[in-house]
Amino acid sequence: MSAAVLEQFSAYLIPARRLEAKRGHVSTPWPTLNEILGGGWQLGALNEVHGPRSSGRTSVLYASLGSALNRGAVAALVDAESALDARRAERAGMPLRQLLWVCASQSQTLKAAELLVLAGGFELVGLDFGDSTPRMPTAAWIRLRNAAEQQGTAVLLAARFPIAGSFSALSLQLRQTSIDFGAARERVALHPPLVTAISSLVSLARGHRAPERTAPCSLVFQEPVLASDTGRGT
Amino acid sequence: MSNVRIACAYAPQIALQSVLRGLATPHEREAPIALPAGAGGRAVILAVTRSARAAGARPGMTVTQARALVPALRVMQAQKADVDAALAALQDLGLSFSPRIEAEPERVFFEVGALGSLYESEKTIAHAIQTRATQLGLAVRVAIASAKGLARAGTQAGEVTLIPGPAGAAKTVMSGWPLDALGLDAETLQPLQQWGIKSVGELARLPAPEVTLRLGATGASFHRLANGLSDEPFLPHPPADAIEEGTEVDYTIESLEPLAFLLRALLDRVLQRLACRSLACAGLVLRLTLAPRGFDVREIALQSPTREAGTLLQLIRLDLERRPPGTGVTGLAVMVRPARVRSAQLDLFRPKGPAPERWAATIARLSALVGPEHVGMPRVVDSWKEEGMALDPPTVGAPLRPMTQTGKLSKEAHESDSSEHESGKGTLGIRRFRPPRDVEVLIGPTGPSALRGKETTARILVAAGPYRVSGEWWAGGGFHREYWDVHASDGALYRIHKDRETSQWYLDGYYD
Numbered sequence: 001m002s003a004a005v006l007e008q009f010s011a012y013l014i015p016a017r018r019l020e021a022k023r024g025h026v027s028t029p030w031p032t033l034n035e036i037l038g039g040g041w042q043l044g045a046l047n048e049v050h051g052p053r054s055s056g057r058t059s060v061l062y063a064s065l066g067s068a069l070n071r072g073a074v075a076a077l078v079d080a081e082s083a084l085d086a087r088r089a090e091r092a093g094m095p096l097r098q099l100l101w102v103c104a105s106q107s108q109t110l111k112a113a114e115l116l117v118l119a120g121g122f123e124l125v126g127l128d129f130g131d132s133t134p135r136m137p138t139a140a141w142i143r144l145r146n147a148a149e150q151q152g153t154a155v156l157l158a159a160r161f162p163i164a165g166s167f168s169a170l171s172l173q174l175r176q177t178s179i180d181f182g183a184a185r186e187r188v189a190l191h192p193p194l195v196t197a198i199s200s201l202v203s204l205a206r207g208h209r210a211p212e213r214t215a216p217c218s219l220v221f222q223e224p225v226l227a228s229d230t231g232r233g234t
Numbered sequence: 235m236s237n238v239r240i241a242c243a244y245a246p247q248i249a250l251q252s253v254l255r256g257l258a259t260p261h262e263r264e265a266p267i268a269l270p271a272g273a274g275g276r277a278v279i280l281a282v283t284r285s286a287r288a289a290g291a292r293p294g295m296t297v298t299q300a301r302a303l304v305p306a307l308r309v310m311q312a313q314k315a316d317v318d319a320a321l322a323a324l325q326d327l328g329l330s331f332s333p334r335i336e337a338e339p340e341r342v343f344f345e346v347g348a349l350g351s352l353y354e355s356e357k358t359i360a361h362a363i364q365t366r367a368t369q370l371g372l373a374v375r376v377a378i379a380s381a382k383g384l385a386r387a388g389t390q391a392g393e394v395t396l397i398p399g400p401a402g403a404a405k406t407v408m409s410g411w412p413l414d415a416l417g418l419d420a421e422t423l424q425p426l427q428q429w430g431i432k433s434v435g436e437l438a439r440l441p442a443p444e445v446t447l448r449l450g451a452t453g454a455s456f457h458r459l460a461n462g463l464s465d466e467p468f469l470p471h472p473p474a475d476a477i478e479e480g481t482e483v484d485y486t487i488e489s490l491e492p493l494a495f496l497l498r499a500l501l502d503r504v505l506q507r508l509a510c511r512s513l514a515c516a517g518l519v520l521r522l523t524l525a526p527r528g529f530d531v532r533e534i535a536l537q538s539p540t541r542e543a544g545t546l547l548q549l550i551r552l553d554l555e556r557r558p559p560g561t562g563v564t565g566l567a568v569m570v571r572p573a574r575v576r577s578a579q580l581d582l583f584r585p586k587g588p589a590p591e592r593w594a595a596t597i598a599r600l601s602a603l604v605g606p607e608h609v610g611m612p613r614v615v616d617s618w619k620e621e622g623m624a625l626d627p628p629t630v631g632a633p634l635r636p637m638t639q640t641g642k643l644s645k646e647a648h649e650s651d652s653s654e655h656e657s658g659k660g661t662l663g664i665r666r667f668r669p670p671r672d673v674e675v676l677i678g679p680t681g682p683s684a685l686r687g688k689e690t691t692a693r694i695l696v697a698a699g700p701y702r703v704s705g706e707w708w709a710g711g712g713f714h715r716e717y718w719d720v721h722a723s724d725g726a727l728y729r730i731h732k733d734r735e736t737s738q739w740y741l742d743g744y745y746d
Contacts, residue, residue: 029660030658030660032658052725052726053724053725053726053727053744053746054725054726054727054744054745054746055746056660056662056663056746057746058663058664058665058746059660059661059662059663059746060660061663062661062663063660063661074587074588081665081667081668082666082668083665083666083667083668083743084612084623084666085620085621085623085663085664085665085666085743086612086613086614086623087614087620087622087623088661088662088663088664089612089663090614091661092660092661092663093661096611096612096613096614097611097613097626098611099611099612100609100610100611100628101609101610101611101612101625102600102604102608102609103604103608103609104603104604104608105604108603108604111603112600112603112604115596115599115600115603116596116600118596119588119592119593119595119596120588120589120592121587121588121589121592121593122588130665176725179696179721179727181696181698181719181721194698194699194701194717194718194719194729195662195698195719195727195745197662198662198727198745217658218658219658219659219660220658220659220660221659221660221661221662221663221745222659222660222661222662223661223662224661224662
């Protein structure tokens with residue numbers, strides 16, 4: 001492509017970084033993760049976090065929702081498998097009274113998310129697809145992406161495999177690196193959490209910033225321990 | 235226009251209009267239709283549509299006579315439910331312009347004196363009333379006058395009649411009207427006709443004492459009316475809270491689709507009436523008349539008020555699919571509970587949330603999509619069982635948000651959110667299987683050594699446990715469980731438990 005043509009078209013092109021900055025971000029609770037994501041989950045776009053079982057994708061989803069809700073923003077979770085553990089989510093600091101939870105079937109998930117996004121005013125809408133990788137119609141993805149763009153809502157999809165493809169602006173991959181049982185194995189009779197932590201490696205699989213230029217970071221998801229738990233066992 | 239001005243909307247032949255309201259398309263409504271007093275060919279026709287009249291059919295003919303003249307004549311019976319709904323819709327027409335209304339059969343009176351700032355002239359108000367009536371499926375004549383009696387007389391004189399306030403000016407306007415416009419009873423009309431009085435103006439010119447002497451108090455009252463004076467008081471009354479629309483069919487509906495078709499028309503009418511009152515539907519009761527007898531009454535719960543017919547129809551369909559009536563349906567009625575859509579004051583210090591009405595509509599749509607029991611705010615229940623949780627209905631109006639007035643995070647939320655995340659740490663979540671899945675567990679010398687079930691089949695690499703929990707034995711039907719966290723060879727970290735009473739193993743979920 002000649003320099004003249006490039007110059008001619010440059011007036012009509014918006015660099016990806018400027019577009020990203022224009023949209024704004026919903027920051028995650030982890031500064032290191034925000035760095036990889038270029039500020040956080042992109043507003044007005046589909047964001048994706050995927051990884052196998054016990055990789056921490058659900059923890060990332062719940063922490064992002066909890067962080068948004070604690071900031072006073074409006075957020076919702078569309079749960080395709082009704083997998084939310086309210087007790088743990090509350091322990092993790094998620095204000096449940098502020099979370100709108102929608103239990104939808106796999107086929108209803110995108111439609112439910114679209115309805116939520118179109119209501120306007122939602123900063124973050126989480127979609128938890130669980131383990132399944134449903135084949136959704138392309139039109140449904142386009143509608144959801146357009147709704148998110150129109151309303152400036154960040155949509156965060158959590159699934160086992162990448163499912164949104166090119167419709168997602170960001171895709172984050174999680175890989176479990178270790179599971180720590182710590183000293184819990186020796187004192188299980190007195191202490192409810194049997195597992196201590198899961199460590200995961202987080203890398204950018206898709207985004208406006210070239211994935212190869214972003215170094216993966218490590219996250220540690222710890223089991224919450226409350227004093228009131230002690231002594232519940234018999 | 236600051237003084238008292240009363241508008242009267244008159245829906246002539248309300249029974250015929252109620253039948254026309256129930257027809258789905260304008261094409262059907264324009265067909266020649268007659269309303270008989272009973273069944274059979276000898277029944278006398280009470281009212282006919284304009285097209286039937288143009289073809290030669292007249293009220294007073296028998297059905298057979300009318301059909302001889304108009305072969306395409308459609309003879310329809312007015313159902314009581316339809317007529318009641320049309321009368322109620324007429325009241326709603328008044329309510330859409332003023333909270334002070336008075337209803338009488340086929341007419342509604344309401345105060346429009348204060349509408350001067352909204353409309354250019356009384357003529358504009360009258361046309362707005364007719365337009366609103368058309369939306370409600372009614373054709374009305376409108377008159378605006380300074381008194382109720384004058385307004386009533388005005389509706390007899392023409393489609394739109396404006397009678398000026400001062401009695402003298404009103405008298406001038408009314409002078410050319412026929413005597414029928416005053417709604418005289420036969421006892422008063424007959425002597426007047428014998429005296430050669432044909433118009434309102436001629437009646438007004440008669441000396442009042444002589445009229446009173448010969449026709450009594452009734453005659454004197456009509457004489458005053460002819461002179462532009464009315465003693466009849468305007469007595470507004472509060473409208474009924476519930477809004478009901480219904481219809482009956484002369485066949486049996488066996489499937490959902492035709493029923494939904496009728497329901498849609500009813501819901502549209504109900505919502506139009508709610509819109510007249512600036513209200514929304516907060517819940518509805520559906521009453522189905524079953525064949526050969528009996529009713530099926532069901533209440534459709536709504537999470538929040540809405541005015542979307544599609545959403546309400548979807549909720550009704552879901553309910554009907556869940557609990558079919560079991561037999562054919564010959565009639566249906568929808569009664570809605572009106573409620574105000576709650577308005578909310580926007581906050582300078584909070585992020586923008588959904589507008590209350592959009593929020594309500596969204597909740598209603600979501601409820602229609604996934605079922606009302608699947609939308610809400612999760613809540614931890616006070617139980618020793620780990621999985622115990624409940625779903626509260628969504629807050630009406632707008633979601634709750636915890637913010638201090640300074641716009642900063644509340645201290646508690648801030649503390650829970652920030653410090654540990656700095657070092658890349660977070661809280662471990664768990665994904666629950668609901669209900670817990672049955673799983674076979676192979677027990678080795680140190681505990682569980684393998685899992686086999688629908689969710690996974692894997693060797694267990696590390697098992698931590700047991701952690702024993704028991705509870706609710708004091709309330710009967712207690713539980714005794716033994717929890718294990720197991721790292722399986724498929725890479726996942728599962729939480730499993732054994733019911734110590736049945737020795738059955740369950741897969742609760744996995745850490746993620």
